[in-house]
Amino acid sequence: MSAKMYYDKDVDTSILEGKLVAIIGYGSQAHAHAQNLRDSGFNVVVGLREGSASRAKAEQAGLRVASIEDATKEADVVMLLIPDEQQPATYEKSIAPHLTAGKALAFGHGFNVHFGRIKPPQDVDVFLVAPKGPGHMLRRVYTDGAGMPGIFAVQQDASGKARDIALAYARGIGCARAGVLETTFKEETETDLFGEQSVLCGGVTHLIQAGFETLVEAGYQPEIAYFETLHEVKLIVDLIYEKGFEGMRHSISNTAEFGDYVTGPRIITAETKAEMGRVLKDIQDGTFAKRFIQDAESGFPYMEEQRGKMRGHTVEKVGKELRDQMPFINKKALEV
Ligand SMILES: NC(=O)C1=CN([C@@H]2O[C@H](COP(=O)(O)OP(=O)(O)OC[C@H]3O[C@@H](n4cnc5c(N)ncnc54)[C@H](OP(=O)(O)O)[C@@H]3O)[C@@H](O)[C@H]2O)C=CC1
Numbered sequence: 001m002s003a004k005m006y007y008d009k010d011v012d013t014s015i016l017e018g019k020l021v022a023i024i025g026y027g028s029q030a031h032a033h034a035q036n037l038r039d040s041g042f043n044v045v046v047g048l049r050e051g052s053a054s055r056a057k058a059e060q061a062g063l064r065v066a067s068i069e070d071a072t073k074e075a076d077v078v079m080l081l082i083p084d085e086q087q088p089a090t091y092e093k094s095i096a097p098h099l100t101a102g103k104a105l106a107f108g109h110g111f112n113v114h115f116g117r118i119k120p121p122q123d124v125d126v127f128l129v130a131p132k133g134p135g136h137m138l139r140r141v142y143t144d145g146a147g148m149p150g151i152f153a154v155q156q157d158a159s160g161k162a163r164d165i166a167l168a169y170a171r172g173i174g175c176a177r178a179g180v181l182e183t184t185f186k187e188e189t190e191t192d193l194f195g196e197q198s199v200l201c202g203g204v205t206h207l208i209q210a211g212f213e214t215l216v217e218a219g220y221q222p223e224i225a226y227f228e229t230l231h232e233v234k235l236i237v238d239l240i241y242e243k244g245f246e247g248m249r250h251s252i253s254n255t256a257e258f259g260d261y262v263t264g265p266r267i268i269t270a271e272t273k274a275e276m277g278r279v280l281k282d283i284q285d286g287t288f289a290k291r292f293i294q295d296a297e298s299g300f301p302y303m304e305e306q307r308g309k310m311r312g313h314t315v316e317k318v319g320k321e322l323r324d325q326m327p328f329i330n331k332k333a334l335e336v
């Protein structure tokens with residue numbers, strides 16, 4: 001391995017002792033950062049907009065809540081964890097006026113800094129700590145005593161201590177239990193967008209959907225199609241997560257393993273990989289970012305249309321009924 005990996009034993013968190021971290025927002029990432037940092041012994045304030053529906057939830061979790069303006073004024077580190085498309089306006093209006101010299105501005109994803117939509121002043125530290133997983137799972141793995149890998153990057157080091165602060169923060173949210181490494185805003189932004197679009201979210205859901213539809217359209221029972229093409233994905237992926245491909249293939253039958261080698265390349269073809277290359281190019285040259293921001297600025301017409309289509313899909317309806325009969329499935333984590 002060539003990357004320098006940081007684990008709990010390598011990270012000194014004393015740099016954040018006596019400092020205040022403001023977490024702006026209380027959504028998927030923010031609630032996990034706020035609660036994990038607090039449980040790791042850091043001082044935290046949650047910054048929320050006026051009338052925020054999340055105020056009660058944050059307070060119920062034992063967190064102190066302030067306005068975004070006051071949280072920025074008070075804090076040494078301001079972590080901006082509201083949706084990427086919303087960040088520039090909130091930054092300009094409620095954060096920038098109070099972001100005085102010596103503070104640190106932090107992100108969970110490099111999108112707005114990398115694409116030049118937020119330009120922080122020279123006299124503050126600017127860093128990112130990006131956990132490699134969904135916020136609700138960041139909280140769950142932390143409370144389970146486990147961790148989620150994370151990557152950090154320093155864009156501006158006004159204090160000369162930005163790297164140490166970023167590493168302490170990464171440890172505070174539990175990432176150094178699993179492994180943390182250094183990146184740049186460019187590398188984090190491009191790899192994150194590529195991963196979520198091609199593999200984790202876009203790739204996986206469309207693979208499942210196509211498999212489910214193929215079985216149902218051929219006359220097989222939707223419940224069987226759901227178990228076969230969706231539910232079991234987790235069980236197979238858990239084995240890959242724990243033991244890699246070879247470990248997973250050790251657990252499946254020879255029949256399945258043979259079919260894996262014969263059929264896998266018929267599904268994910270050389271053309272699929274070539275398209276992944278074009279997807280990466282659209283991310284690198286800003287084509288994807290432009291399309292996302294345009295849709296957001298028009299009130300997300302494309303996104304809403306897609307959400308509407310999927311809401312009525314059999315895989316979602318059958319899935320809900322079947323999951324409702326499985327009390328062991330942890331639905332609690334998604335309540336925030
Ligand atoms: N989702 C994830 O797991 C991951 C996200 N990230 C990054 O983390 C950041 C946050 O993403 P995510 O957690 O998904 O965000 P969410 O969509 O979960 O954020 C919701 C929160 O943002 C607040 N909010 C929304 N709009 C505004 C606004 N205009 N002004 C003030 N507050 C607002 C909401 O406030 P209210 O409570 O008042 O409604 C709510 O608390 C992004 O940069 C994202 O790329 C990085 C890694 C993974």
Ligand SMILES: CC(=O)[C@](C)(O)C(=O)O
Binds near residue numbers: 131132135196
């Ligand atoms: C959860 C995560 O890592 C993502 C997919 O990159 C995101 O939600 O942006």
Ligand SMILES: [Mg+2]
Binds near residue numbers: 109192193196
């Ligand atoms: Mg992402």
Ligand SMILES: [Mg+2]
Binds near residue numbers: 131132192196
């Ligand atoms: Mg990600």
